[in-house]
Amino acid sequence: MSTATGYNFAYLDEQSKRMIRRAILKGVAIPGYQVPFGGREMPLPHGWGTGGMQVTASVIGEADKLKVIDQGADDTTNAVSIRRFFAHTAGVETTEQTAEATLIQTRHRIPERPLQADQILIYQVPIPEPLRFIEPRESETRKMHALSEYGAMQVKLYEDVARFGHIATSYDYPVMVNNRYMMDPSPIPKFDNPKMSMMPALQLFGAGFEKRIYAVPPFTQVESLDFDDHPFEVQSWDEACAICGSDHSFLDEVITDDNGSKMFVCSDTDYCRERVDQGFVGTAADLSTSEQETEQ
Amino acid sequence: MNKVIDAVQSDAGVQQALETALQQEFKEEWKDIAPLLSVRELNKFYAPGKGCGDINFDLYPGEVLGIVGESGSGKSTLLSCLSARLTPDSGNVIYNSERFGEMDLYACEESMRRVLMRSEWGIVHQHARDGLRMNVSAGANIGERLMAVGERHYGDIRAKAEEWLTAVEIDTGRIDDRPSQFSGGMQQRLQIARNLVTHPKLIFMDEPTGGLDVSVQAKLLDLLRNLVSRLGLSVIIVTHDLAVARLLAHRLMVMRRGQVVETGLTDQVLDDPQHPYTQLLVSSILQN
Ligand SMILES: Nc1ncnc2c1ncn2[C@@H]1O[C@H](COP(=O)(O)OP(=O)(O)O)[C@@H](O)[C@H]1O
Ligand SMILES: [Mg+2]
Ligand SMILES: [Zn+2]
Numbered sequence: 001m002s003t004a005t006g007y008n009f010a011y012l013d014e015q016s017k018r019m020i021r022r023a024i025l026k027g028v029a030i031p032g033y034q035v036p037f038g039g040r041e042m043p044l045p046h047g048w049g050t051g052g053m054q055v056t057a058s059v060i061g062e063a064d065k066l067k068v069i070d071q072g073a074d075d076t077t078n079a080v081s082i083r084r085f086f087a088h089t090a091g092v093e094t095t096e097q098t099a100e101a102t103l104i105q106t107r108h109r110i111p112e113r114p115l116q117a118d119q120i121l122i123y124q125v126p127i128p129e130p131l132r133f134i135e136p137r138e139s140e141t142r143k144m145h146a147l148s149e150y151g152a153m154q155v156k157l158y159e160d161v162a163r164f165g166h167i168a169t170s171y172d173y174p175v176m177v178n179n180r181y182m183m184d185p186s187p188i189p190k191f192d193n194p195k196m197s198m199m200p201a202l203q204l205f206g207a208g209f210e211k212r213i214y215a216v217p218p219f220t221q222v223e224s225l226d227f228d229d230h231p232f233e234v235q236s237w238d239e240a241c242a243i244c245g246s247d248h249s250f251l252d253e254v255i256t257d258d259n260g261s262k263m264f265v266c267s268d269t270d271y272c273r274e275r276v277d278q279g280f281v282g283t284a285a286d287l288s289t290s291e292q293e294t295e296q
Numbered sequence: 297m298n299k300v301i302d303a304v305q306s307d308a309g310v311q312q313a314l315e316t317a318l319q320q321e322f323k324e325e326w327k328d329i330a331p332l333l334s335v336r337e338l339n340k341f342y343a344p345g346k347g348c349g350d351i352n353f354d355l356y357p358g359e360v361l362g363i364v365g366e367s368g369s370g371k372s373t374l375l376s377c378l379s380a381r382l383t384p385d386s387g388n389v390i391y392n393s394e395r396f397g398e399m400d401l402y403a404c405e406e407s408m409r410r411v412l413m414r415s416e417w418g419i420v421h422q423h424a425r426d427g428l429r430m431n432v433s434a435g436a437n438i439g440e441r442l443m444a445v446g447e448r449h450y451g452d453i454r455a456k457a458e459e460w461l462t463a464v465e466i467d468t469g470r471i472d473d474r475p476s477q478f479s480g481g482m483q484q485r486l487q488i489a490r491n492l493v494t495h496p497k498l499i500f501m502d503e504p505t506g507g508l509d510v511s512v513q514a515k516l517l518d519l520l521r522n523l524v525s526r527l528g529l530s531v532i533i534v535t536h537d538l539a540v541a542r543l544l545a546h547r548l549m550v551m552r553r554g555q556v557v558e559t560g561l562t563d564q565v566l567d568d569p570q571h572p573y574t575q576l577l578v579s580s581i582l583q584n
Contacts, residue, residue, distance in 0.1 A: 134429065147407045151414070151444025155429070155436045158443065161450050162435055162472050227450040 010057040010090040016040045020058040020213070024204060027215035032177025033145070034128050039211035044085070048078055049124035051208030052105050053085070056122050059204070060086065060103055065093045067101035072109040072250070072267035079107075098270050108171075110192040112249045112271040115201035117218060123186045125207035128214065130174045130184040150182050153225060161230055170235060176223045177216055190224065191234045191250045197222040239264040242284035244275035330392050332357050332498060332530050333378065338387035340377050341554065348374040348554045351387070357497070360524060360531040362545030362562065364538060364577070370554040371534040372502055378532060379419055379500040380409040394497065414444045418491030422503040424483035427490070428475045434461065434486055435471040441494045460489035464519060481512035485519065492523065499524075501533040505540055517543050538577065542566055550574045 008014065016038075023037035042050040042057075060066065068083040070076040074096040082105060083094045095101050098111040107124045115121060131141045134152045144150070153174055160168045173190035177183045185193060186205060196203065196216060203216040216222060226232040240247040242263035249271060251264040263284055266272035331354035341347035348370035355361055363371045376382035378389055380401045389401040394416055396408055413419065421427035428437055438457040439447075447453055458468045464485035466478075475483050484504060491499065504520065505513040521544055524531055535541055541548055541562065548565045550558040550573065558571040569575045 134432075143406075147410060149410065149414075149444065151440060151446075154443035154448070155432055155440050158436045158439050158450065158453065159432055162433055162454070226448075228448050229451050 007089045009062075010060050010086060011042070012040060012054065012057040016054075017058040020054055023213040024055065024058065024215060027204070027213050028202070028217050030181070031216055031220050032181030032183040032214060034212040034214045037211055037213050039208055042208070044081065046209045047126070049082060049105065049107055049208070051206030051211075051213075052107070052122050052124035053082060053206070054208065055204050055206035055213060056082075056086065056103060056105050057090075059120060059122075060090055060092060062090070062092065064102045065095050065100055067095050067098060067104045067270075068106075069104065069109060069111070069268075069270075070107045072111075072252070073269045075269070096270050097274075098268075099274075108187050108189075109250070109267060110188060110195045112246075112266070112268045113274070114195075115199055117200040119201040121199075121201050121203045123188075123203065123205045125184065125186045125205045125212070126209070128184055128205070128207040128210050128212040130182050145181060148180065150176075153182055154227075157225060157227065157230075161227065167226065167230055167232070173232075174225050176225065178220050179223075183214065183216075183222075185222075189235060189250055190232075193222070193224045193232075194234065237264060240282060241266045241272060241275075242282040244272045244280045245282040246272070246275060246280070329356060330398075331355060331390075332359075332392050333532075334388075334390040335378065336388045336390070338374070338377060338384050338389065340373055340382060340384040342373075345553045346370070348377070348551070350555060353549065353556075353559070355498075355530060355532065357530055358528050360529075360533065360544055360546045362541035362548045363532065363534045363551060364536065364541050364548055365551035366577070367536055369551040371536070371551055373554075374551070375500055375502050375532065375534045379417065380412065381419075391498075414441050415494050416497050418488075418496040418499040420484070420487055420491060420499060420501040420504050422506050424475065424480070424487050427487040428483060430474065430476050433472045433474055434466070434478070437475060437486060437490045438493050441490065445494055456493055457489075460493050461486075463492070463523070464489040479512075480508050481516055484508065484516055488520070488523070492527070495527075496529070498530045498532075501531065503535055503537075504533070505535070505537065513540075520544060538566060550577065 020037055023035045026035045027033065040054060042053050044050055066083060066086050068074065068079040070079040073079065086092055087094050098104065098113045102118065103120050103122065104111065105122045105124065110121065129141055131144055131153060134155060135141050135144065157167050170190050172184060172187045173193055175183050175185050175193060175196065185196060198219050198221065200218050202218055205214045224232040237251050239251065241249060241251060243265050246266055249266045249268060252267045253262055253264055255262050333355040335351050335353050338351035339349040341349060351374060363374060365371055373382065377384045383402055390398060391401055392398050393412065399408065401409060419427065435454060435457040438460050439453040442453050442456060457471060461468050461471060466482055466485055475486055478486060505516055508516065517540060533544055545562045548560065548562050549556050550565065550571065552573045558565060558569065558574045565574060566578055569578050
């Protein structure tokens with residue numbers, strides 16, 4: 001179907017969407033396996049999430065409600081552009097609320113609010129091959145996946161511990177999916193890795209530049225690599241969110257004035273807002289209230 | 297007189313019986329020792345005379361076999377075929393694996409060949425950059441094989457890496473340095489440590505001392521010889537340098553234009569060469 005704008009629904013032609021859906025189905029059938037697909041050009045430059053957009057365009061329907069986040073925020077240029085793009089080409093409703101969304105396209109975060117079985121999370125992926133850093137040859141990495149030869153991946157963690165005394169990798173932290181395929185979770189913080197495991201929502205990954213799609217079906221085990229004597233750990237903060245007081249979300253450090261004063265706030269802006277609506281407060285409650293007042 | 301004959305006969309009988317018994321025992325002992333590697337009718341040619349052909353031999357556990365011959369005679373081609381890196385045109389390479397039992401290298405799954413390469417085998421390349429990961433530390437280079445076979449304890453991996461650095465006479469203080477910061481001789485020694493860490497039974501080496509200074513060569517050879525005898529390794533070593541072969545190999549195979557022209561114990565072949573080509577090779581080394 002087409003919209004008033006003259007584009008095909010969600011921009012991509014139906015044949016391309018079918019081709020991408022086939023790749024998605026294959027990805028779902030083989031959790032963590034990278035499925036090559038004939039990528040299409042999207043009217044945004046690579047690095048803006050064209051892989052994620054192609055996946056979104058292929059699974060979105062008229063009844064969907066789309067949320068787009070970038071580093072946890074709904075209001076960055078990237079997130080706003082992608083949301084507008086689909087509002088325009090598919091005429092779908094958009095939302096900033098995780099709870100309301102049926103589709104969430106993300107760059108670099110998984111929402112703090114646990115996702116549900118009727119939601120789909122779509123990741124934008126810059127580099128889909130987790131073994132690339134140690135093995136530049138595609139023919140060889142394919143073989144390594146086929147034969148589950150993942151010892152080399154551990155080398156990356158070894159180098160971390162040798163150099164820093166602990167596993168310093170904090171983003172893009174490699175995972176094993178369903179005890180079979182080594183997968184790059186995209187540059188989410190390792191804080192989000194545990195959320196991927198046994199998630200009720202379907203997780204789809206689109207790499208536009210390298211033309212790869214992969215998936216983690218609902219309720220699939222996802223394990224982060226580690227050493228017996230250096231177990232996997234997520235980031236933690238001594239502070240709580242200055243706005244909502246959350247002591248369990250991923251925090252961003254923000255500079256609040258010219259004197260370099262700083263505070264920590266939830267990177268997931270919707271989660272933070274939701275908590276404030278529920279009456280939670282942080283140490284900067286006065287500050288944020290006064291800011292809101294001046295804005296209005 | 298009859299008594300004497302009887303005595304002699306019975307003595308001879310006893311002798312006979314003894315000998316038979318001894319032979320039997322000897323056979324019993326040897327029956328258990330199967331070749332580690334059996335090569336039958338192996339052929340691999342890129343063009344007539346370029347490659348190797350009609351190769352037949354057995355390698356027994358603990359043996360060091362040298363493959364010698366001038367440049368271009370097919371030594372590296374043969375070694376690649378033996379070490380599961382180059383599919384021959386025809387013929388069989390049978391390996392007696394600890395894990396898989398007797399296996400025909402080119403009839404089995406590739407995954408099995410790759411398991412061998414990171415566990416029961418070691419491959420020492422002429423150019424260290426082909427055998428090392430130049431962009432990760434020496435410790436990681438040694439640790440990789442351990443991690444590949446499932447080792448997941450960082451402390452243990454590091455301790456073993458240090459142990460093997462010491463075994464190849466590299467200061468453990470260099471464990472976090474990259475191989476690119478090492479001299480040529482050190483890179484070769486690191487390559488050896490990286491291979492030996494999983495206690496392989498069979499090592500393939502292609503000109504391991506090639507391109508090194510003479511004094512560095514001597515040190516490496518000395519180290520190799522000690523490791524091989526201490527660990528009871530089986531080795532197939534390719535070299536064009538007969539001095540290297542003399543020092544390391546128990547047995548030699550002399551190659552010329554892809555064919556084996558002479559085989560035998562190292563001293564026999566070098567001191568009393570039978571084939572005119574071997575005689576030429578030996579005399580040219582004597583001239584040096
Ligand atoms: N990949 C190849 N393609 C074509 N010819 C090759 C290839 N590799 C080796 N050769 C040729 O096969 C012959 C034997 O080479 P090689 O086994 O490397 O000899 P050696 O190790 O004894 O010097 C040489 O003539 C060489 O040029
Ligand atoms: Mg050679
Ligand atoms: Zn908050």
